[in-house]
Amino acid sequence: QKEVEQNSGPLSVPEGAIASLNCTYSDRGSQSFFWYRQYSGKSPELIMSIYSNGDKEDGRFTAQLNKASQYVSLLIRDSQPSDSATYLCAAIDGGTSYGKLTFGQGTILTVHP
């Protein structure tokens, strides 16, 4: 069974700090990786997508992908209280299940003032 696992939370960081979220995946055929943010009672909102090994930066967010280690991470710099949410790591494989997003269990992030 194809799995996506995230580092256990909850994660609590002070305002202005760097929050580091990690994710591993079991399917070597996975091609695309996404980080979604979900506020309580709301739907998932895309934060980052990454498809190639290396880093991808967008504002305060940096996603890192290492396909050899089957590892994806998300760094949030200068964390703000508004970043407090559940962060979902997701992967899509390139096999017969095109279009199927497999999510990790999520990491709850709290940024305290």
Added chain:
Amino acid sequence: DTEVTQTPKHLVMGMTNKKSLKCEQHMGHRAMYWYKQKAKKPPELMFVYSYEKLSINESVPSRFSPECPNSSLLNLHLHALQPEDSALYLCASSQDRRAKNIQYFGAGTRLSVL
């Protein structure tokens, strides 16, 4: 514009009722999805439609019946649901089913089955 619109936002139904959830997008996307999310769990895929044809059914019970009348609209027909079917139902769409395409989620319908 990456808007996926779901109606209704909330739905309460009895176990003998028949109801429908509606999802609409006007981004020209050709793949649409239904996910179910229970409290404190990640979304779980139910169905995938690609070019208005059902391409993935994740062994969902027949009391859930999807329908894709056209490329912009996706329905989920509900009949004889159980209390354990209470959840947030999320619709998503993407350009097509290819792996690099981002799935955009609607706000969801929160369903309570009494």
